[in-house]
């Protein structure tokens with residue numbers, strides 16, 4: 470076979486398109502079954518606890534350190550044109566609009582997308598998903614729907630908590646380390662913050678939650694070839710979820726903030 | 734043979750890429766009979782079962798269940814058809830996250846055919862039918878031995894009182910004594926339900942025990958079929974090679990010769 474670059478490009482383009490088509494069909498099927506009965510409220514609650522509640526420690530820890538480091542950096546930057554007092558304003562803006570949703574979602578992607586892909590992947594290769602069908606249970610309704618809904622609800626709540634803790638991290642560093650007056654710092658934060666800063670971050674979080682669960686379920690459902698295949702599905706789920714979160718973040722930032730000057 | 738056929742597969746084709754697994758498979762199972770399909774590993778036995786269950790869709794051909802075409806059937810119809818089936822999976826396929834009794838009761842609680850309390854009692858009753866004590870119901874699948882998992886899988890398959898039961902290699906991975914116990918349970922339970930049974934195996938002892946009829950699959954086609962008693966006198970060299978377990982013969986395994 471002769472080396473033909475065009476053929477290689479053509480083949481890989483076709484493969485990529487097939488993948489996208491496959492994912493699109495999976496997403497459509499998942500959504501269709503998410504909004505039609507039967508529903509499984511008990512499973513939804515269980516997933517909500519797993520995705521939301523048990524992610525609290527990891528999200529809280531990352532938020533506090535991110536807020537703290539952010540305050541230091543803004544202080545250094547601000548000092549270059551005598552604008553150190555801007556720290557509370559920029560911290561709250563950066564955390565609520567950008568870092569809260571993105572960092573919390575990336576952490577949850579590592580935890581949850583991996584766990585979902587491993588669990589569903591194991592069910593796939595041990596024929597448990599086939600067994601569901603033979604017992605008159607739709608695997609999309611039973612496995613995918615509860616995870617999708619739980620993540621879409623849990624992520625905004627997690628981000629709200631991450632926002633609060635992140636701002637607190639900045640506050641602690643500023644008041645104890647940088648000599649800010651506590652009351653003034655809090656007042657500046659509260660006065661500068663607009664509702665839209667927070668809600669835009671929460672919209673993002675809901676989308677990121679959808680991405681995390683979808684990738685976990687998709688990779689899990691399509692895993693094959695025993696333990697090795699499940700391992701591959703787990704890695705793919707985390708990588709795909711993380712990249713899609715960052716891409717969606719840029720897209721949503723440019724859409725949500727088009728009220729101001731939008732760089733293209 | 735089409736009359737009183739519970740399942741009738743006509744000219745089924747199924748490929749995965751370039752791998753042609755089913756190549757015009759024809760097979761029918763009579764109502765209330767037990768058919769065992771024998772054949773080597775990777776010859777498409779599991780794929781055949783999954784095509785009947787609608788877990789895989791054949792590219793070509795027809796599969797009738799009680800005379801009703803199931804290929805290309807909508808979700809609603811598929812749902813109704815599925816209630817006729819029970820299946821014992823090769824690895825058991827028990828749900829890890831549920832206790833043993835919840836596994837057995839799953840089909841009943843899912844279809845709301847029983848309350849949780851009644852389903853529990855039915856599950857314990859079915860566990861007893863496969864020789865397991867009620868205490869086992871509280872355990873989780875990971876706490877069971879291979880033989881016990883098979884029994885729980887069997888209890889789950891019969892709990893919904895299906896008209897048709899599939900057994901995918903029910904004795905693979907078991908010691909000969911446990912294998913025989915499972916075979917006897919299968920015969921007993923199928924008779925008890927009056928169900929139609931379709932089993933696939935490469936274990937001849939198992940096939941002889943549970944079959945009314947035996948069919949042999951090779952390269953995605955049925956190459957022989959007849960009553961279980963005639964399996965030793967088929968005059969078919971491939972069947973002879975298989976049931977006597979000889980490496981030499983018309984069936985060439987895809988093994989690279991050194």
Ligand SMILES: Nc1ncnc2c1ncn2[C@@H]1O[C@H](COP(=O)(O)OP(=O)(O)O)[C@@H](O)[C@H]1O
Pocket residue numbers: 749752754772773774775776777778779780781
């Ligand atoms: N979902 C699938 N995707 C791709 N190939 C498959 C799939 N299921 C089965 N196969 C292939 O089909 C062939 C027959 O498999 P199977 O029916 O499981 O064999 P067996 O007769 O041992 O049960 C094998 O080559 C297997 O690799």
Ligand SMILES: [Mg+2]
Pocket residue numbers: 778779823901902
């Ligand atoms: Mg098999």
